[in-house]
Amino acid sequence: MRASDTLSQAFGAIRSQPLRATLIILAMSIGIASVTLLTALGESARNYILYEFQSLGTHLIIVLPGRTETTGGQPPLFGETPRDLTLSDANALLQSRNIAAIAPINIGSAPVSARGLERETNILGSTSALRRVRHLTMAEGRFLPEMESDKALPVCVLGQTIKKEIFTGQKALGQWLRINDRRFRVIGVLASEGQSIGVGFDEIVIVPVASAQTLFNTESLFRILIEAKSKPAMYKAVTDINKIIKARHEGEQDITIITQDSIVSSFDEILTALTLTITSIAGISLAVAGVLVMNVMLVSVAQRTSEIGLLNALGASKAQLISLFLAEAAMLCLAGAILGLLLGQASVMVLQALYPSFSISIPPWALLAALVVSLTTGLLFGVLPARKAAKLDPVEALSKR
Amino acid sequence: MIQLKNIQRYFQVGDQTVRALDNITLTIENGEYISVMGPSGSGKSTLLNIIALLDHPTSGQYLLNNQDVTQLDDDALARVRRDNIGFVFQFFHLIPRLSAAENIEMPMILAGINRQERRQRVKKAVAAVGLSDRADHRPDQLSGGECQRVAIARATIMRPGILLADEPTGNLDSHSGIEIIELLERLNQGGVTLIIITHDQSLGDRANRQIRIIDGKIAT
Numbered sequence: 001m002r003a004s005d006t007l008s009q010a011f012g013a014i015r016s017q018p019l020r021a022t023l024i025i026l027a028m029s030i031g032i033a034s035v036t037l038l039t040a041l042g043e044s045a046r047n048y049i050l051y052e053f054q055s056l057g058t059h060l061i062i063v064l065p066g067r068t069e070t071t072g073g074q075p076p077l078f079g080e081t082p083r084d085l086t087l088s089d090a091n092a093l094l095q096s097r098n099i100a101a102i103a104p105i106n107i108g109s110a111p112v113s114a115r116g117l118e119r120e121t122n123i124l125g126s127t128s129a130l131r132r133v134r135h136l137t138m139a140e141g142r143f144l145p146e147m148e149s150d151k152a153l154p155v156c157v158l159g160q161t162i163k164k165e166i167f168t169g170q171k172a173l174g175q176w177l178r179i180n181d182r183r184f185r186v187i188g189v190l191a192s193e194g195q196s197i198g199v200g201f202d203e204i205v206i207v208p209v210a211s212a213q214t215l216f217n218t219e220s221l222f223r224i225l226i227e228a229k230s231k232p233a234m235y236k237a238v239t240d241i242n243k244i245i246k247a248r249h250e251g252e253q254d255i256t257i258i259t260q261d262s263i264v265s266s267f268d269e270i271l272t273a274l275t276l277t278i279t280s281i282a283g284i285s286l287a288v289a290g291v292l293v294m295n296v297m298l299v300s301v302a303q304r305t306s307e308i309g310l311l312n313a314l315g316a317s318k319a320q321l322i323s324l325f326l327a328e329a330a331m332l333c334l335a336g337a338i339l340g341l342l343l344g345q346a347s348v349m350v351l352q353a354l355y356p357s358f359s360i361s362i363p364p365w366a367l368l369a370a371l372v373v374s375l376t377t378g379l380l381f382g383v384l385p386a387r388k389a390a391k392l393d394p395v396e397a398l399s400k401r
Numbered sequence: 402m403i404q405l406k407n408i409q410r411y412f413q414v415g416d417q418t419v420r421a422l423d424n425i426t427l428t429i430e431n432g433e434y435i436s437v438m439g440p441s442g443s444g445k446s447t448l449l450n451i452i453a454l455l456d457h458p459t460s461g462q463y464l465l466n467n468q469d470v471t472q473l474d475d476d477a478l479a480r481v482r483r484d485n486i487g488f489v490f491q492f493f494h495l496i497p498r499l500s501a502a503e504n505i506e507m508p509m510i511l512a513g514i515n516r517q518e519r520r521q522r523v524k525k526a527v528a529a530v531g532l533s534d535r536a537d538h539r540p541d542q543l544s545g546g547e548c549q550r551v552a553i554a555r556a557t558i559m560r561p562g563i564l565l566a567d568e569p570t571g572n573l574d575s576h577s578g579i580e581i582i583e584l585l586e587r588l589n590q591g592g593v594t595l596i597i598i599t600h601d602q603s604l605g606d607r608a609n610r611q612i613r614i615i616d617g618k619i620a621t
Binding site (some may be wrong): 012148306318394398 | 419450453455456470475476480482484488490494496497499507508510511512555559575580589
């Protein structure tokens, strides 16, 4: 028996049961559509978040005060008191040849007011280097001026939301803004950043780090953001930072260093696992569709008992009977897969239209995987009915009408 | 040539053994025209199934054209069946979704014959049974006599040496019944061995040799 004949005979058998074929194709396509759609969502979420992290800055190193160990040992019952990370620590880091820029960060919350309007917001103390490290863009005015980091200049830069809420559409540049009981002159407004991981720069007031230290009456820094000169320099920079801080902190290595790499890769791992999880949940619907295919094929075998007996009498071998029924199952599943991919693609397009800012697409490997998985399901669940057909006793099969 | 030697076929029904065929020895030469008659339950269908290689004898030897076919496995039997034996059934056994021509084509599809040759042979076969203008009709659009003629065309399309007909007129009116019998007899005159199972005494009498089966034994 020729392969093309097997296929056309199987197709003829499918066509003679249009309703049943439609239902089974529908079931399979829903399974495939949900798998591809969820894969697309997971993959796109992963790409989105990775992109967000990469947009934080390039070759970014974050230094936190205190040391947190997550491997081994008992949890510290008596809280270790870490040495503060101070402004002079930050300045000392500039010794390293592998570091391009340093932005010490001090953060706190305080009421800000102008012309009788007041709200509570985050105050971020830093230096002019922050703009470079975090790739900030200005809507108007200028960023913090370059100067000695221990000078407490009374100037501030506003986020878009703060500008809108406090100055209500009026000119903010050059105006006075009161933070706690001190006055700062507005010298710039940040361009709207949208939602950026970590800090919402729209709802923030940036002041020189020394001013923030006086505002919150503290010597210690929240963290230090460092830009390394290049990607390979990052690892050298980490060693340098450890060495410098150790020397300044009486031999104690009491800081935690996070590289952008490690954040990105751990998020990558988490999100990949998440994608796999939701995809395998959707895979359950595929398994259900597979059982349905098996059910339909079993009914098909039962209904065509006399036809199978006849084919047997006409000289069909067991292998031929099996391949006829497998071809039928495979065709149903393949049709379901193609319809499912179209459905998945359509839903992706609908989602894309609803959320244009979230770029979503079905990864090419998911297309291929969907086809392979549906075919495998079809063949796997088709084997049992096909073998049943081949095992029928021709005499009994022929006596059925 | 069909040679059956001491063929026995037992069925186990509950804890009873039913002897459907009891020590049958029979030789049928090529080109013979034989009728097999007997009351229902006498074992004539079992005999046909054994000759047709659809059923295995419990014991005994079956030589088909001097080849011992009792030793062959199912797939080899299917091939022997395809090339040597044509079937005509009481209930036609046409595949309902296929047209008359496609039903006739089926044994050649299973044999892997190419499309072009299949089409030519189907055309000839359809003409031979006088259905050229109804070749594209499906079985439910054909009369009983026409269905049986399609079945005969299908049974002969592989040019088998043996034609087995199980009550070929049992489901037809007497007029189309006679037509079908005459068609089968014409094929027999062309050299095909024809074995007909029937209840009908007048039909059985037309054959050159009559075999009566009673209680699984040949009664002469």
